[in-house]
Amino acid sequence: MAEPTATTGALTAAANHAQRWLDTVATRTIPARVDVESLLPLVGGALPDEGCDAVRVVDEVAAVESGLMASQSGRFFGWVMGGTLPAALAADWLVSAWDQNAGMRDATPGVVALEEAAARWILDLLHLPSGSDVGFVTGATMANFTCLAAARGAVLQRVGHDVHADGLTGAPRLHVLVGQERHDTVDLALRYLGLGTPTVVAADEQGRMRLDALAEALDAVPADAPLIVCLQAGNVHSGAFDPVAEAAELAHARGAWVHVDGAFGLWAAASPRLTARLGDLGAADSWTTDSHKTHNTPYDCGEAIVRDPAAMRAAMGVHASYLLAEESGPGNPYERVPELSRRARGVPVWAALRSLGRTGVTELVDTLADRAVAIAAGLSALPGVQILNDVTYTQVCLCLESDEQTKAVGARLHEDGRILLSASHWQGRAVLRISVSNARTSAADVATVIEAVASTLR
Structure with missing residues (x-):
């Protein structure tokens, strides 16, 4: 049975790793940079005969960090995945x-x-x-x-x-x-x-x-x-x-x-x-x-x-x-x-509800919708970019003049790593979909989206 000191050490180690992750997520590139096969040698193989202390286990868990996606970043717009409010976490x-x-x-x-x-x-x-x-x-x-x-x-x-x-x-x-x-x-x-x-x-x-x-x-x-x-x-x-x-x-x-x-x-x-x-x-x-x-x-x-x-x-x-x-x-x-x-x-x-209150929930929802409108306005001004949907809520769906161009831009943006959009198909066309779901997405993040797409087009 674990001793209280072992629990304290493991929780402290986990808190330190978590805090470091959260402190750096705003500046990280968004996609994971290594694949499963690269990480398995760190954590796989035969189960050791002997166990080890809890702090070391936590450190070994944290060693897979390079294989994580920075989905808590305000520049993450893939799928429909929100961030995590501090009180909820x-x-x-x-x-x-x-x-x-x-x-x-x-x-x-x-x-x-x-x-x-x-x-x-x-x-x-x-x-x-x-x-x-x-x-x-x-x-x-x-x-x-x-x-x-x-x-x-x-x-x-x-x-x-x-x-x-x-x-x-x-x-x-x-x-x-x-x-x-x-x-x-x-x-x-x-x-x-x-x-x-x-x-x-x-x-x-x-x-x-x-x-x-x-x-x-x-x-x-x-x-x-x-x-x-x-x-x-x-x-x-x-x-x-x-x-x-x-x-x-x-x-x-x-x-x-x-x-x-x-x-x-x-x-x-x-x-x-x-x-x-x-x-x-x-x-x-x-x-x-x-x-x-x-x-x-x-x-x-x-x-x-x-x-x-x-x-x-x-x-x-x-x-x-x-x-x-x-x-x-x-x-x-x-x-x-x-x-x-x-x-x-x-x-x-x-x-989450207690930390926001009624006014905060309304502000969160309205702000996400406003960020989507701002992204759509900025992207629609770029040459060759077409916004396919009426931006009435938090989704923006864009394409270029051909499916091939759309897919190529999506691949370049993924490689660039500053933002993450979802590649998809809609209305018979290849599209890039932006889901604004994270309370951390700021006006600066909106500007980053527009600049990332613009520089990729250039």
Whole structure:
């Protein structure tokens, strides 16, 4: 068993390595500079017969630093990955030190109190129904899975089939409608749930689901058939939002469950300025988001939000003789997530919200959107650069005159290392995608983006 002094030494060593990383991340090149094969000789090989002290282990872990991506830098715009607010990072360390199983409300009330407070704050900030259940999951993929599991059970129950007792065998066909440009994690969740390939509804040039196409797709579903409609808040290329309120009205008229995948876009609801343009996101039955993105917590901080707690708990709950079960009331956290045992991942969410406050959350969201607008304006002034999307949120999608030029510029920018953009394909073209998700991205970082692209073009 480790002695207290060994723990102190290991934590001190880890804190020193972490602080040095954070102190230098702002000036580092963004991509990792070595590959896995180069690092394996440092950490691989046969497991030694003898162990070693904890401080040495921490030092050996830190030796892979050259293989890390500086994703916490304000110049990182790849995928949709936020940074980490200081309070959230420190709270995450405490979560690991406390090592609490956040599954049961009465067993670990300290961390559950923080999670329940964070859940209420999220519902309030995002203008979602106050009685909704919030489950803290690993990320947007499992949030989609959790919400759609609740949806599956609810819509099948309405037609007299108990999927939780009887499975899908013998169930009536469940129809799922998705937008043409939904995120692939929706399809992945449907596959996990045994629901197969969804019906695709056409989208407009910005990736928004078309209401006329949705109406036509709804008309093609047999009357009284179980039905789920999946909408999107934040297209990964354009940042565009499906018309949630209007689409939900059409879908609810057919008895559908409406789910909104808002992995990074749902946080736009915290901004009065943005909601005035993007509309009401609260008209659905379930919502997905991921605090690691726009909200800037560490990884492993996703949220699955379901309007009907009974549907969520029927899908996710489990009962065993040794578990502390509540007969009534708010229920246990394990009834809202796929895991029975889990770390208290809602604690960093609480810490991030507490450090920002309501005004700070609004300012964070608005500033990220403003940085995206500034980047798009600067890049559009460069010769040959075309911005393909309407920059209404945090995404900028650009290309050059040919796919070959776009790919070449992307490769040169990656080699240069000052910034990191995502190479992708959208609207039939090779593109470079910029996702502004990090609270550290400054006006100086915006200028660096424009200069890096300009110098690469030269």
